[in-house]
Amino acid sequence: MTSPEDQSILYHNEPNTVFIIDIPSSIAQAQGLTPDPRDGTAGTSAGDLEPGRNVSRKHILSAPPLESPYAGSCEPKTEAARARLLEQVPTNEKLFHDEIQPLLLSALHGIRGKYRGARWCRPRHFSDEEIPRTRKRRAEPEYVTLEKRTQNLLKGSSTAKVSRSHHAAPNIRPPTILSSTSTNVFESISSLDGIVRNPSSQPALLKADCHDGIEPAPSEYIIPPESQFILCTIPISEPRPKSTFPISGLPSTQKFNLVLFDPPWPNRSVRRSGHYSTHPYELLTQRLQDILHMHAFTSDQTPPLNNLYRYPQSQLSLAGIWTTNSEKSRQTAYDSLTSTGFTVVEEWIWIKITANGDPVSPVNGLWRKPYEILVIGRREPVSVTVPEPEIPFSSCKSLEPDPCVPKRRFIAAVPDLHSRKPNLKGLFERLFFARDGSVQQYTALEVFARNLTAGWCAAGNEVIKFNARECWVEG
Template sequence: MPKSNLTKQNIQKQNRPTHTPLKLYRNQTINRTKDQFKLLQGIKKNLLAFFRHLQTQTPIMSQPNNNQNLSTFIKSGFYYFKGSNTVFIDPVRVLNQSYTQFTVTPSAYYSRFFEPNRRTDEHLIISEHKRKRKRKEKKVRELNEREQAADQRHQRVKPLLMKALECLLEADDLLLNLGKLRIDDCGTFEPKLTVESDEQSFVELGSVWQAPLFEISLHINQDHRLTQDCIFVQNCEKRNVPAFGCLVANDTNSDMEADFLNRRYVIPKQSSFYMSDLKQIHGLIPGKHECGFNLIVIDPPWENGSANQKLKYPTLPNRHFLSLPIQRLAHADGAVIALWVTNKEKLRIFVEKDLFPKWGVKYMATHYWLKVKADGSLISELDLFHHRPYECLILGYYYGKDEDSEHLSKLKSIPDCQVYISIPGDYSRKPPIGEILREYIPGLEPARCLELFARELLGGWTSWGNEPLRFQDSRYFTRKHQ
């Protein structure tokens, strides 16, 4: 009988299964979990497609709703949350209050942040069944003193912003209609604007030696009649005025159209603009303090190291803003000063210690603009250090000629820590918050309002900057049916 080479140990080794029961169970569980996750992702994708389809069917205006907050929002563009210092703003509806013959095209205004959140729901996968990969731990850089101060400031305001976001997410009536804010009257959802290669560069035009020679043609007393789908212009009178270094005004109660270098622009009712660089801003100063401005909103092109921002618009060093003649622009009875700033600690220190004292402005409050997408989520992580989804509005008073106790007692206190929520439009385009601030304006009505470094016009406002017509191009508007 031949000797067998199979020992007891070899027999056990050959009969051993390829996977241990524990490993086999783990692999089966992981595969099953992956299949479940794929199924959930498919369901989520179909639901998102279904809700997007519903959102694009009917504009928000046409849906009956008994909610008072939503009804007010439809008319004014402001949705006030009960028991909170938070307000949601639809800039399109607010801006449309300035126009009689035109409306701001929603799909043109909302050019970003309307795609749904496509991040995978990784929390659905059971963590103990994940394949763990060894990754090299990133070295955490210690924050310097200024960054630590900025983080401390952020941690103080974080609960306020989280509470404001909760208000939005709990407002089902508003949340359901966010995706409809982009819908035009004709029901279109996609933006009408194409590449803006042929758009005017007012910054470049204002810097050439021919700038004083450029003229803008205003259409005075223009009346439109719509007949058989054709627009006829009646009673049209044109007036040419200098485009740069001159106050151009529409004092009528109707919109005005204007032509400049083969482009058509829309000038809202009761508005004016002064287009120049910072060196010529003194041409805007009124002859008397009694003709000054009661509300001054400032959105400076703060210097930033971001190469992407420099491609969007030119910036200025901080020291240049010290020369803004705020005291000479302000009304004799005083003015509310509203200054937009980023979250850089260096900038906040500059405003508090240098800028406001130089302007003669006393700090009163800080408000916050929280930026969200159409699905109600933040545009970025709240704790993302260099790209936080909010900006600050620093508010102060310039007291004017009277700083006695009697005059100060008449001023209405500006509440601190108010939060504005909106879906952002174009890059660095701020929501119109003038109506919210009107109740704190000192002096008699009607208030005189001024925006510095403006890129659009508002009814009842004077706008100054080197490109105040930036968003007044007719491509951003739709003519109303008459």
């Protein structure tokens, strides 16, 4: 598989440790709906039900990019107040951020010296309804209309039914296979039980009745090429049930070279906003471990022949977990990886910037930090694994090349809608799966996803949220 030019990467340095990524472009490109930049022609769009007809590029609706840092600040107003707050921060957390912050500022300085673009993001497409508003006691603008239109997207998916299925026998029904040559019509979203798969190299259109009794929710969804999804609630708010699969409907025999998590971490601001449920760290750790134990690939295992993908040439086993900036979140990610045989090898730091390249809030802020971190682990083949003394990440020194310090890469990107992160398919392929100018065959599972990715499997209760047809425009 030849790797096309990644149009979402606006800049990268020669050692591939610093990047500028455009978030909407990364999502659109990973959908497999955009034209191939190598041949100058348009590919098949999800709005095109006549395969083969050239159509225009698809763009995902977004929030307008920030032009300047957030106004105001919730940071302590005096040095004494700051000192009191610092006393409440765990020592390991302070040491980690004290180490990260100068590296982050250095990465931004390096970009400014080399990047020739006037803006640090591409032009965005957004609805006329996406008007910024300022809530009381909140300094930054919030773009909420698109979120409001999609918040009832999955009404009728019978959440209670989905939750119960995790306590019963695993769902081993055959996958639902979608057609790319005609619209796939279903009575309701709740009828999409188990794996739903689009095996075609073209996108598929799914239509289902989605009404909450008050107003209709979007009913048409664009399913990317060679993708599959499981619309389910992953039970992480209660102890592990006995004799159950961690992802209902996903066979235990299905293994993945890459497992990527964006968990609903316990977080005070998220709890206030009510965007999604959050759960205690211990239960979340347990669920991440269950999924990695069952679905992470090792080279001494052979993927089943009925897998969506061809036999993967890659023998890598990778796992990535997005974290918040709290010590508990970071420790949970490390524990989940190391307890399942992974060694943390990299940390990717997403620095949130304005369209002009400034951090959206002070880098050294105590209440709000303008960055998030993806912790990446790699598991070696069982047959050659040599047990080593376990070294807690908090004891690692900051001087590289200390082997207990992971390699760090920095991703500058202008934020978009709430919780929307850069799609990292292109980056994983560039850094882990590229061989001699081509991308190896590999399998990937994204857990707690909010949109699909071409060639990947996704699981969670919002996996097709932003694959709603109304979230996309042509241009």
